[in-house]
Amino acid sequence: MKKLKLITLLSLLLSIILLTSCTSKTKEKSTTYGISSPIKSLSFGMSVDECKEKLTDYTLESISTDSSIMYNLSPIVSIFDYTDEIAQIILKFDPASTESYYPYHSEALSSIQVIFTGINIDKIKEKITDLVGSEGKYWVDVKKINFVTWRSTDTIKDLDKSSYNLLDNYWELLIKNLNVDVPFEIKKDKSEAINKVVMQYIDENNFSVEFYGGFNVLLFNLKKAEY
Numbered sequence: 603m604k605k606l607k608l609i610t611l612l613s614l615l616l617s618i619i620l621l622t623s624c625t626s627k628t629k630e631k632s633t634t635y636g637i638s639s640p641i642k643s644l645s646f647g648m649s650v651d652e653c654k655e656k657l658t659d660y661t662l663e664s665i666s667t668d669s670s671i672m673y674n675l676s677p678i679v680s681i682f683d684y685t686d687e688i689a690q691i692i693l694k695f696d697p698a699s700t701e702s703y704y705p706y707h708s709e710a711l712s713s714i715q716v717i718f719t720g721i722n723i724d725k726i727k728e729k730i731t732d733l734v735g736s737e738g739k740y741w742v743d744v745k746k747i748n749f750v751t752w753r754s755t756d757t758i759k760d761l762d763k764s765s766y767n768l769l770d771n772y773w774e775l776l777i778k779n780l781n782v783d784v785p786f787e788i789k790k791d792k793s794e795a796i797n798k799v800v801m802q803y804i805d806e807n808n809f810s811v812e813f814y815g816g817f818n819v820l821l822f823n824l825k826k827a828e829y
Contacts, residue, residue: 635761636754636796636818637734640681640714641691646797646815647822649708650695662693671695671709682729687721696819703779705772706823715812723806730799730811738801748803753795758817760796768824769817 639646643656650673654662662673675691695709718726730752731737738750758766773790797816803809815822 634818635756635765635821636816637752637799637813639711639815640716640813641675641679644693644711644714645822646711646713646818647820647826648711653693653711665692671697681716682726684718684721687718688716689719690717691715692717701779703775705775705827708823710819710823711815712819713812713814715810717808717810719808721807723801723803723809726809726811727801730801734799738799746804750801752799754797754816756796757792758790758794758796759792765821765825768821768828772820772824 644653648656650662650671653673657675660679661676663676665672665674671694673693673695675693678685678688678691681688681691692715693711694713694715696712698707698709700707727738727750734752735755736752738752741749741751743749758769761769770790795816797814797818800812800814801809802812
């Protein structure tokens, strides 16, 4: 009887350990960091086909050039509870890598640009600050165009161990395979933000806001390649 109880107890303990392990892996795989996509059904890093599958009621019209992959989204989706004030939404993709060593080979959603018109800029600034959880940094370029950049409060050091290891392995893969005449070094700055939002404007009633995927583009595809 005592032996039976011991076996039962050990079996129960093993089940708990396995369940905890699976839960932890599921959590790490699904955990998101930084600033999410402004279009809830899309994740940064998705391919064009994956975006189309998620946007079955919408049209993606290619406005790509020789150097960029871009799609105009219509009809307009609500961003920050605004629709009529949005003139255009553009999905931008990183091109697919053709290198055999690269861990994935599809184009990847890298940013979403939203062009606003006829709305006071301060309302959107407040919305972005609330979303990100920190104030934006103001700057002006040489063409006198105004910018505000909000960086995510999540940084590389906030990643779970599994996610960081994926990035670390990716960096090592680049160092190993990139052919350069000078020593190649990747700066692994753990204080770097996961991603950012950038507002650009000349006229305070007409401006664009671009949501960048940053490291989430990589993480989405590296995790997909892993499983």
